[in-house]
Amino acid sequence: MTPYVSVAIYLGVATVASLAFCILPGLLAQPRPNATKEEAYECGVEPTSVVGGRFPVRFYLIAMLFVIFDVEAASFYPWAVQMHALRAFGLGEMVTFVVTLGIGYAFVWKKGGLQWR
Amino acid sequence: MITAAALQHAITAADWEALRPIIWIAGGALAVLLFDLCLPRGAHRISSVLLGVTSLVWAGGFLVRNYHTPYAAFGGAFLSDGFSVVFQGAIVLATLLSLLFVYTFEERISSAGAVALLLWAASGAMLMTGAGNLLILFLGLELLSLALYALCGMASRRAAREAALKYLLLSSMASAVMLYGMVLLFGVTGSVNFSAFLAPPPGNPLYLVALGLFYVGVAFKLGLVPFHIWMPDVFEGAPLPVTAFMSVATKAGMLAVLARIIYVATPAGLANKVLLPIWVVAALSMIIGNLAALSQSNLKRLLAYSGIGQIGYIVAAFAGATALGLRYALFYLLAYLFMTLGAFAVIAALSDQADEGARLVSYAGLAHRRPMLAAAMSFFLIGLAGLPPTVGFMGKLLLLSSVLNAGYISLAVLLIVGTAISIYAYAKIIRVMYAPMRHEVVAGAMSATWPLPWIAIAICSVAVLGLGLYPLVPSAVLPLVK
Numbered sequence: 001m002t003p004y005v006s007v008a009i010y011l012g013v014a015t016v017a018s019l020a021f022c023i024l025p026g027l028l029a030q031p032r033p034n035a036t037k038e039e040a041y042e043c044g045v046e047p048t049s050v051v052g053g054r055f056p057v058r059f060y061l062i063a064m065l066f067v068i069f070d071v072e073a074a075s076f077y078p079w080a081v082q083m084h085a086l087r088a089f090g091l092g093e094m095v096t097f098v099v100t101l102g103i104g105y106a107f108v109w110k111k112g113g114l115q116w117r
Numbered sequence: 118m119i120t121a122a123a124l125q126h127a128i129t130a131a132d133w134e135a136l137r138p139i140i141w142i143a144g145g146a147l148a149v150l151l152f153d154l155c156l157p158r159g160a161h162r163i164s165s166v167l168l169g170v171t172s173l174v175w176a177g178g179f180l181v182r183n184y185h186t187p188y189a190a191f192g193g194a195f196l197s198d199g200f201s202v203v204f205q206g207a208i209v210l211a212t213l214l215s216l217l218f219v220y221t222f223e224e225r226i227s228s229a230g231a232v233a234l235l236l237w238a239a240s241g242a243m244l245m246t247g248a249g250n251l252l253i254l255f256l257g258l259e260l261l262s263l264a265l266y267a268l269c270g271m272a273s274r275r276a277a278r279e280a281a282l283k284y285l286l287l288s289s290m291a292s293a294v295m296l297y298g299m300v301l302l303f304g305v306t307g308s309v310n311f312s313a314f315l316a317p318p319p320g321n322p323l324y325l326v327a328l329g330l331f332y333v334g335v336a337f338k339l340g341l342v343p344f345h346i347w348m349p350d351v352f353e354g355a356p357l358p359v360t361a362f363m364s365v366a367t368k369a370g371m372l373a374v375l376a377r378i379i380y381v382a383t384p385a386g387l388a389n390k391v392l393l394p395i396w397v398v399a400a401l402s403m404i405i406g407n408l409a410a411l412s413q414s415n416l417k418r419l420l421a422y423s424g425i426g427q428i429g430y431i432v433a434a435f436a437g438a439t440a441l442g443l444r445y446a447l448f449y450l451l452a453y454l455f456m457t458l459g460a461f462a463v464i465a466a467l468s469d470q471a472d473e474g475a476r477l478v479s480y481a482g483l484a485h486r487r488p489m490l491a492a493a494m495s496f497f498l499i500g501l502a503g504l505p506p507t508v509g510f511m512g513k514l515l516l517l518s519s520v521l522n523a524g525y526i527s528l529a530v531l532l533i534v535g536t537a538i539s540i541y542a543y544a545k546i547i548r549v550m551y552a553p554m555r556h557e558v559v560a561g562a563m564s565a566t567w568p569l570p571w572i573a574i575a576i577c578s579v580a581v582l583g584l585g586l587y588p589l590v591p592s593a594v595l596p597l598v599k
Contacts, residue, residue, distance in 0.1 A: 106151075
């Protein structure tokens with residue numbers, strides 16, 4: 001069981017810390033709200049519309065497709081770094097990967113999944 | 118660190134040989150998508166179904182070749198042995214028959230997408246059957262589940278969306294529980310390989326916790342009581358081909374995992390203790406599944422509950438981990454495949470765009486309107502109830518003999534009780550079909566026919582009768598590759 005002691009300590013610290021972050025501000029801070037503070041934070045840009053509004057489903061479709069191709073790009077990196085070591089095997093794997101995704105991309109495109117209607 | 122040289126030496130042609138059936142099916146799914154892009158609109162359905170069937174038949178051919186050449190591919194990560202090949206064959210067969218129902222899809226649904234997802238789900242289930250370690254098992258499970266989440270919601274009915282959401286939430290929860298069990302198993306034994314679980318460190322309580330969590334995941338995916346609540350709703354909501362696929366292929370994949378765990382990854386000294394929950398859950402499924410089937414008025418729901426009971430019978434055959442029990446369990450799995458998919462084929466033959474023909478009301482007086490279909494349905498139901506001269510009777514006889522031989526008398530008694538209850542549930546449908554019609558039923562929704570479900574009905578009837586008269590029990594299942 002000894003290896004798990006460190007896990008238990010980590011779990012304890014994480015619990016205490018996150019509880020502290022939730023509880024302490026309420027006890028210590030003095031709320032002085034103003035218009036700027038109440039605004040939703042959008043990377044520093046002033047929000048243009050209500051944040052809690054409804055999104056079209058299409059937004060999620062595009063977002064999901066974006067994530068897929070984002071991950072695709074990310075998985076190129078380890079291969080690119082080890083390309084010389086992996087040689088033909090790595091190239092074969094990568095080509096299979098890209099072709100599979102490519103067919104999916106063509107399918108989505110043809111079916112109108114990328115159109116913003 | 119794995120060097121490139123080690124990688125190149127590790128993977129040989131034999132490794133790919135073992136995976137070839139799966140690669141063909143996954144590749145077939147890609148081809149389905151490609152053909153859908155190139156062909157004119159009118160040819161979409163037929164090209165998808167034809168391509169799907171072709172790739173499955175090819176994969177079946179490779180499976181036959183792999184049957185007699187057991188091989189531990191990729192350093193034991195994927196085991197291609199008689200055991201997994203038979204399970205994979207069952208999955209291929211179930212997918213093939215389910216594909217024949219794709220015509221019941223609504224017009225607006227992309228049939229290519231559905232067929233491709235079905236094929237990918239099948240390849241995930243096949244990966245599970247040969248998994249030699251926890252990672253491949255989880256990979257296969259997720260490939261199967263992710264495809265099914267999308268497939269469940271493919272119909273535009275409200276129930277379909279409900280089914281998809283329910284399945285997504287509950288199934289991911291179960292996956293998470295199972296994954297946690299896997300992590301603990303790894304923590305306890307220091308290995309992800311099933312073979313390492315044979316020698317757990319003695320006296321470590323975490324081992325039992327890990328196994329418990331793992332079993333919960335397995336029981337959920339198999340739909341065993343008390344983890345069965347999702348099944349009726351999902352089965353009712355999902356489109357017919359998907360329901361048919363889920364009722365057999367998904368179960369076959371998970372049954373293979375369970376069997377491998379019981380037979381090669383459970384230490385003999387602990388088997389009686391750690392496997393007890395499995396037998397209890399199987400016994401509960403046989404009784405509660407069949408009891409709940411009694412009051413169903415939707416055929417898909419009824420088949421879901423009956424499936425819970427039937428999977429319970431199969432799991433019970435593993436009791437005592439006898440070699441004979443595994444062979445008989447496989448035989449009954451095949452029997453269940455043909456009987457259930459036959460019943461689904463009759464539903465498919467009766468359904469059209471507007472109505473899936475699963476409501477019990479639409480079967481009133483079917484014997485007068487469509488005597489052939491009513492006869493076929495009765496035959497499959499008699500089989501599911503375990504009456505002669507069907508494969509259901511023979512299969513149940515074998516199951517009972519193996520459970521009794523293993524010394525699990527109480528399980529055998531419960532199996533008989535469950536069967537007795539189930540006869541009422543199935544007889545109810547037969548009575549509805551053959552009872553004289555008191556009033557004219559609106560038959561408009563029941564007029565469409567496509568030839569493909571008839572092919573499935575023919576195949577299943579022949580198999581249900583033929584296997585019942587000449588039981589072919591796969592013999593090269595054991596020894597399992599360890």
